[in-house]
Amino acid sequence: MKLASESQLSSWLPSIDSQIWIFAVGRFLSEVGTGFTLFYAPIFFVNQLGLSATSVGVALGSASISGIVGRIVGGSLADSEYWGRRRTLLLATAISAIGSLVLAATDNFTILVIGSLISGLGIGFYWPAAEAVVADASQIDNRRETFAIARLADNLGLAIGIMLAGFLIAIIGSYRWLFVIDAISFMVFFGVVYVGISETEQQQIGESEKTEYIASWLAVLKDGRFLVYIAVNIFFTIYISQIHSTLPLYFKNFVFVDTAKGFTETTISGLFSWHLVFAIICQLPVTSALKRCSHTLALTVSAILWAIGFGLIWVSGIAPSHHLVWVILALGVFAVAIVSYTPSAASLVTELAPENQRGVYFSINALCWAIGSFIGHPLGGWALDHPQIITNSFWLCFILSVAIAVAILQYLNRILAE
Numbered sequence: 001m002k003l004a005s006e007s008q009l010s011s012w013l014p015s016i017d018s019q020i021w022i023f024a025v026g027r028f029l030s031e032v033g034t035g036f037t038l039f040y041a042p043i044f045f046v047n048q049l050g051l052s053a054t055s056v057g058v059a060l061g062s063a064s065i066s067g068i069v070g071r072i073v074g075g076s077l078a079d080s081e082y083w084g085r086r087r088t089l090l091l092a093t094a095i096s097a098i099g100s101l102v103l104a105a106t107d108n109f110t111i112l113v114i115g116s117l118i119s120g121l122g123i124g125f126y127w128p129a130a131e132a133v134v135a136d137a138s139q140i141d142n143r144r145e146t147f148a149i150a151r152l153a154d155n156l157g158l159a160i161g162i163m164l165a166g167f168l169i170a171i172i173g174s175y176r177w178l179f180v181i182d183a184i185s186f187m188v189f190f191g192v193v194y195v196g197i198s199e200t201e202q203q204q205i206g207e208s209e210k211t212e213y214i215a216s217w218l219a220v221l222k223d224g225r226f227l228v229y230i231a232v233n234i235f236f237t238i239y240i241s242q243i244h245s246t247l248p249l250y251f252k253n254f255v256f257v258d259t260a261k262g263f264t265e266t267t268i269s270g271l272f273s274w275h276l277v278f279a280i281i282c283q284l285p286v287t288s289a290l291k292r293c294s295h296t297l298a299l300t301v302s303a304i305l306w307a308i309g310f311g312l313i314w315v316s317g318i319a320p321s322h323h324l325v326w327v328i329l330a331l332g333v334f335a336v337a338i339v340s341y342t343p344s345a346a347s348l349v350t351e352l353a354p355e356n357q358r359g360v361y362f363s364i365n366a367l368c369w370a371i372g373s374f375i376g377h378p379l380g381g382w383a384l385d386h387p388q389i390i391t392n393s394f395w396l397c398f399i400l401s402v403a404i405a406v407a408i409l410q411y412l413n414r415i416l417a418e
Contacts, residue, residue: 035161070124
C-alpha cells in the first residue's frame with residue numbers, strides 16, 4: 001500500500017511548519033523509550049513482582065489522578081503569557097523521567113503507585129502543550145495531516161521501542177532496565193525541546209486578547225458542542241487503554257497456544273510491533289481518505305472498527321485453533337481504528353477552540369485520556385482476575401458500548417451542523 005501519491009505529498013508536505021518536523025523527531029525519540037515499557041509493565045508487575053492484576057490496574061489507573069491535576073494546570077500554563085507551551089513541555093519531560101526511574105526501582109505496590117502518580121503528572125503536563133504546539137503550527141487546509149505526522153512519529157517510535165524491548169528481555173531477562181531506558185528517552189526529548197522548539201502561542205496572540213484563568217475555563221465548560229464531544233471521546237480513550245494495559249496480560253495469561261498458556265514475550269513484542277507498523281503504514285492514506293468526511297463521520301468509522309476489533313479479540317479467546325491469526329487481525333483493525341480517530345479528534349478540538357484558549361481546550365480533551373485510563377485500567381484488571389468466561393464476556397460488553405458512542409456522535413453531528 002502506498003503512503004500517498006507523489007502529487008498528494010507535494011500538495012501539503014512543503015507547507016508543514018519546520019517546528020513540526022523538529023517536534024516530531026523529539027516525539028519519536030521519546031516514544032522509543034515509552035515502547036520499552038508500555039506493553040511490558042503489566043507483565044512485569046504481575047508475573048515477576050507477584051502483584052494481582054487488579055492491584056496493578058489500580059496502580060496504573062492512579063496515574064490518572066495526578067494526570068487530571070497535570071492536565072488542568074498544564075493547559076493553563078500552556079496558555080499563560082509568563083509560562084507558555086515550551087516551558088510546559090520541558091517541565092513535563094523532566095517529571096516523566098523521574099517517574100520512570102521510580103518505576104524502575106519498584107518492588108511493592110506502594111512504590112508502584114508513587115511511580116505511577118509521578119508519571120501521570122508528567123503526562124498530564126505534556127499533552128495539552130504538545131497538542132497546542134501542533135495546532136499553532138498548522139493551517140486549516142493541512143491540519144489533519146499535521147496531526148497525522150505527529151502521530152506517525154509516535155507510532156514509529158513505539159514500534160521500534162517494542163521490538164527492541166522484546167529482544168532486550170530475551171537477552172538479559174530484566175524488565176527494570178526498560179524503565180531506565182524510558183527515563184533516558186525523556187531527557188533526550190527535553191534536549192530536543194530546549195534546543196529546537198520556540199514558543200508558538202506568544203507569536204500569535206497579543207496581551208489584549210488573553211482571557212483570565214477562571215473565565216477561560218468557564219467559557220470552555222459552557223461550550224455545549226465541546227462537552228458532547230468530550231462525552232464520546234471518553235469511550236475512545238477507554239478503548240485505547242485496553243490495548244496498553246489489558247491486552248498484553250490477556251495475551252500472556254489467557255490465550256492458549258497449542259498446549260501452552262499464553263504467548264511468549266517475543267511473540268507479544270512482535271504482535272504489538274505489527275500493530276504499530278500497520279498503524280504507520282495506514283496513517284497517511286487513512287487520513288487522506290477521511291479528509292473528505294466530516295470529523296463526526298471519521299470518528300464513527302473509528303468506533304465501528306473498535307467494535308470489530310473487540311469481536312476478534314473475543315474470538316481469539318474461544319476459538320479452538322489459529323489464535324495467533326485472530327489476534328493479528330484484531331490488532332490490525334485496532335491500528336486502523338486509532339489512525340481514524342486521532343487526527344480527526346485533534347482537528348475537531350482545534351476548530352472548536354479559540355486560538356487563545358487552545359491550551360485549556362486541549363487540557364480538557366487530555367482529561368479524557370486520564371478518565372479513560374482511570375476507568376479502563378482497573379476495569380481490565382478486574383476482568384483478568386476472574387475466570388475465563390467472564391474475561392471473554394468483557395470484550396462483548398465493549399462491542400455493545402460502541403452503539404452508545406455512535407449514537408452520541410450522531411447527536412454531535414446534528415448540533416455541529418446548526
